[in-house]
Amino acid sequence: MTPQSTFMILAEIREGEIDALRDLLAGMNRIEGIADPENPLLPFGQFERLHVARFVILEAETAEEMRHHGREPYPWRPSLVFLGDCDGKSRYFLDQLARRAADGLQQIFSHCVGFDPDRDDLLTWMSGRNITPKANYINWIGRTVQQVREEEALQRSLAAYLPRAIEEVGRGNARALRQKLLTHVELERDAGRLQLSPPEPTPKLWWLGNLLHKLGMPSILLLLAPLLLLSAPFLILRLRMLERSDPEIVIRPGRAHIARLSVLEDLDVTNHFNVLGDVKPGLFRLSLLKFLLLTLDYASRHVYNHGYLTRVKTIHFARWVLLDNDRRLYFASNYDGSLEGYMDDFINKVAWGLNLVFSNGVGYPRTSWLIKQGAAREQQFKYTLRRHQLPSEVWYKAYPGLTAFDLARNSRIRQGVERRQSSDRAIREWLGLI
Amino acid sequence: MSQRDGFEFEDLQGLLRFGHGRLSEACFMLLKVVDPEAAREWLLKAPVTDASSRTPLPQAAMQIAFSAEGLRVLGIDEAVIEGFSDEFIVGMTGDESRSRRLGDSGGSAPEHWRWGGDPAATPHILLLHYALPGGLQTQRASVEDDRFDAAFELIEILPTRDLGGIEHFGFADGISQPKIDWQQRQSTDLHHRDRYSNRLAVGETVLGYANEYGLYTDRPLIDPRRDERAAILADAEDLPGLKDFARNGCYLVLRQLAQDVSGFWRFLDQQSGGDAERREGLAASMVGRERDGTPLMKTGGDPIPGVAPEQQGNQFTYDADPGGHRCPLGAHIRRANPRSGDFPPGVTGFFSRLIKIFGFGQRRADEDLVASTRFHRLLRRGRPYGPPLTPEAALETDPPQAERGLHFICLVANISRQFEFVQDTWSMNSRFNGMRQESDPLLGGREPLINGENSDCFRLGQTDGPARKVCGLPRFVRVRGGGYFFMPGMRALKYIASLSAADGGAGR
Ligand code: HEM
Numbered sequence: 001m002t003p004q005s006t007f008m009i010l011a012e013i014r015e016g017e018i019d020a021l022r023d024l025l026a027g028m029n030r031i032e033g034i035a036d037p038e039n040p041l042l043p044f045g046q047f048e049r050l051h052v053a054r055f056v057i058l059e060a061e062t063a064e065e066m067r068h069h070g071r072e073p074y075p076w077r078p079s080l081v082f083l084g085d086c087d088g089k090s091r092y093f094l095d096q097l098a099r100r101a102a103d104g105l106q107q108i109f110s111h112c113v114g115f116d117p118d119r120d121d122l123l124t125w126m127s128g129r130n131i132t133p134k135a136n137y138i139n140w141i142g143r144t145v146q147q148v149r150e151e152e153a154l155q156r157s158l159a160a161y162l163p164r165a166i167e168e169v170g171r172g173n174a175r176a177l178r179q180k181l182l183t184h185v186e187l188e189r190d191a192g193r194l195q196l197s198p199p200e201p202t203p204k205l206w207w208l209g210n211l212l213h214k215l216g217m218p219s220i221l222l223l224l225a226p227l228l229l230l231s232a233p234f235l236i237l238r239l240r241m242l243e244r245s246d247p248e249i250v251i252r253p254g255r256a257h258i259a260r261l262s263v264l265e266d267l268d269v270t271n272h273f274n275v276l277g278d279v280k281p282g283l284f285r286l287s288l289l290k291f292l293l294l295t296l297d298y299a300s301r302h303v304y305n306h307g308y309l310t311r312v313k314t315i316h317f318a319r320w321v322l323l324d325n326d327r328r329l330y331f332a333s334n335y336d337g338s339l340e341g342y343m344d345d346f347i348n349k350v351a352w353g354l355n356l357v358f359s360n361g362v363g364y365p366r367t368s369w370l371i372k373q374g375a376a377r378e379q380q381f382k383y384t385l386r387r388h389q390l391p392s393e394v395w396y397k398a399y400p401g402l403t404a405f406d407l408a409r410n411s412r413i414r415q416g417v418e419r420r421q422s423s424d425r426a427i428r429e430w431l432g433l434i
Numbered sequence: 435m436s437q438r439d440g441f442e443f444e445d446l447q448g449l450l451r452f453g454h455g456r457l458s459e460a461c462f463m464l465l466k467v468v469d470p471e472a473a474r475e476w477l478l479k480a481p482v483t484d485a486s487s488r489t490p491l492p493q494a495a496m497q498i499a500f501s502a503e504g505l506r507v508l509g510i511d512e513a514v515i516e517g518f519s520d521e522f523i524v525g526m527t528g529d530e531s532r533s534r535r536l537g538d539s540g541g542s543a544p545e546h547w548r549w550g551g552d553p554a555a556t557p558h559i560l561l562l563h564y565a566l567p568g569g570l571q572t573q574r575a576s577v578e579d580d581r582f583d584a585a586f587e588l589i590e591i592l593p594t595r596d597l598g599g600i601e602h603f604g605f606a607d608g609i610s611q612p613k614i615d616w617q618q619r620q621s622t623d624l625h626h627r628d629r630y631s632n633r634l635a636v637g638e639t640v641l642g643y644a645n646e647y648g649l650y651t652d653r654p655l656i657d658p659r660r661d662e663r664a665a666i667l668a669d670a671e672d673l674p675g676l677k678d679f680a681r682n683g684c685y686l687v688l689r690q691l692a693q694d695v696s697g698f699w700r701f702l703d704q705q706s707g708g709d710a711e712r713r714e715g716l717a718a719s720m721v722g723r724e725r726d727g728t729p730l731m732k733t734g735g736d737p738i739p740g741v742a743p744e745q746q747g748n749q750f751t752y753d754a755d756p757g758g759h760r761c762p763l764g765a766h767i768r769r770a771n772p773r774s775g776d777f778p779p780g781v782t783g784f785f786s787r788l789i790k791i792f793g794f795g796q797r798r799a800d801e802d803l804v805a806s807t808r809f810h811r812l813l814r815r816g817r818p819y820g821p822p823l824t825p826e827a828a829l830e831t832d833p834p835q836a837e838r839g840l841h842f843i844c845l846v847a848n849i850s851r852q853f854e855f856v857q858d859t860w861s862m863n864s865r866f867n868g869m870r871q872e873s874d875p876l877l878g879g880r881e882p883l884i885n886g887e888n889s890d891c892f893r894l895g896q897t898d899g900p901a902r903k904v905c906g907l908p909r910f911v912r913v914r915g916g917g918y919f920f921m922p923g924m925r926a927l928k929y930i931a932s933l934s935a936a937d938g939g940a941g942r
Binding site for chain 1 (some may be wrong): 470520522523529530532534535624645647649650653654757776785790791792793796799800802805806809838850851854855858859863864870883884885886887895896898899900901902903930
């Protein structure tokens, strides 16, 4: 198995160059917000290991909300973010990127503070600005772009062949039908039209690190447990006090802002999502946030790594990043379906999970006991979410038209090709997937 | 939650409570206000039908609704209008992104509409007349006095046709409706409605009441200290210092949907090789009911709250058919109302709920893909229009040409969460419930996705083998007009009528 990894390069934009940068980035798009995979600046499509990527201009549009906490807004200069998820180590990917798309990237980054194409080595510069997320979610750890492509080709080939197979052996005879399909796959593979590459061996170091992480985290928690238990009453008290005293910020987002976001939505079956906000002031909130992100990261790595994040099956990749000396929280995701549907999931399926993390952010609807209320306060939550949302300038996905659920189904189809089901019922179920 | 014995039906427009089915003649008028003063005077006396029960039953009824621009022209303050939702303010066609989401593209694109397509010329007022057979002219004449003529310009009149409870494709319609919980007896607690209930919080169709979240949908509230005419309005239940302009009102979504009846039956006939029984079977699969309304799902089982015992045709959910073997996953009524609860089937108590909350214990890989229905219900009030064409006649060579279809109407408290969600996330979505290459078999626009993948198929799950797939569905329904309106309560109507020229309306 080849595990995925992430990269996120953040750099401040030079004074007065934001519009020029925006125009440059817009030139990469096939339609507004969706990258042309062959665009000359950064031909995403030529990087076979890249799943998704995007350019976002981070502007602190909601920084003023900090005033409700009786504080001056933190200063922030508009910054460019280039982030993505790839197969294998992101170090190798960035290296490949720096070699094969140097001109384009130099053009882009020359709008950023501290980059001089004549002086700076692109790779070193990018690596120096690479930020590791505090929590990262991958829908299916180890599912490579290559695998996605091969399995989609398999699905299409089977679906196209199925009617003929039915004509020849009839719909009711599941075993004969499966045999036909399997033979078809064999022939197609022999002819080189289908490929089902076996997974690469899992990198030993990754495997070991993952195991240590899996065991280490709970061990540390166990060691700390007495301390945590002792302090729990105080922590809970503090939390309840803050929950009561944190200011409520109900600001309806402007229509122009929403229009700017919705132009980019529902063009593909998958959408891209960014939110940026401030972490609530005080050590308590920051520590709580860091602890919960650590837990979330752990859960994503070791529990929710095969197709679902609690009840949600529509997220391909997501990351939670602390920026600006831990003063701001940035969240970026790739999700399937409409934003209204995404928000519906947030509110009706995982409000508790969102509350855990985002209630430590300024402007989030009031929670109680950390998991209740919050996102469940529908209208207020939707306002908050939209208000803190930022558009992506450019977004790329290696497999347009495919949802995370499609990918999972394709994998199940492939499994059925490689491992024969024994019962008639299982065979019929497999046939039903095609 | 407040327990109330009565409901102030006398402040509600009748359409929210009754479909006026007995008043089988109807027409909908789209009006432009040319003289706001005259319009307000007319409105003051206009016999708008409220929702109280009457004996003897009324001979006719009239309902009225306004677009955002209509309210503006009549002098409603901009700050009040800003209290409405964005969808309402921007309008159905005011933003291309919305049109894209609703599937209003290609042949259904607003630029081809008969009315409402140009956001700069949306109708101001929607007047809905209902009457007993033969009574419609009298009903209209009774309100179209001189003041009416001075006040309004008629943009379009949308006639309707009584087809005896059948829509044009030949199916019984209006069978399933949410049962409004006027007495507010059902809890709206999140995550406690494990199963589907047909009972719906008042606040899901009427503004000013708690919705399915137990919360109040945002709406315009007026401070009576700054506008004393607002004193006649009801207090806001959640903010008693303020007057609730929208209380007992709701949003009204209207879409004129032209149906290609001969195209529909011809396609089905061709797919069925001319076999009448198979043709009917395929048609029923697309709807989810047979033509007489019998659902494809087996009825019975545990009674569903809000479904009366005599309503056997609604006593079903899809829980027992996750694979779409009995009723295809993509059938029109299954998309429009998946009858899902807050949790996938199988939750019986605290622990099973906890397990599901964390996403564990899934019985099927495709479990839990659909949102809980109760947040996405529509109270439908549409009427067909145009001359009927039976399936048999539709299949003859050269069937008579005429436009026919459905004036689709639904009443909701939240346009984006209810109507737009159902239309976009459920009906048009090629990935509804994990499917591919499909959209609603009746409503779909059949346009390919961005990667070229088609969306014109329809899958019928089979118990004995692979699904049957019908592809190449043409577009059967085309949008010809539409708009978002607000249907105020009776007090709010009086408030609108009480405004004066100084309020700005006259200048426009
Ligand atoms: C010309 C277009 C349409 C036709 C011919 C049509 C036809 C039908 C029929 C025959 C039924 C079954 C009767 C019943 O269960 O009451 C039905 C139900 C329904 N339709 Fe439509 N419909 C159309 C447009 C729409 C649109 C645009 C929507 C919403 C976006 C919609 C939403 C519903 C809903 C919510 C139900 C009830 C489903 C249930 O509760 O089980 N329909 N429709």
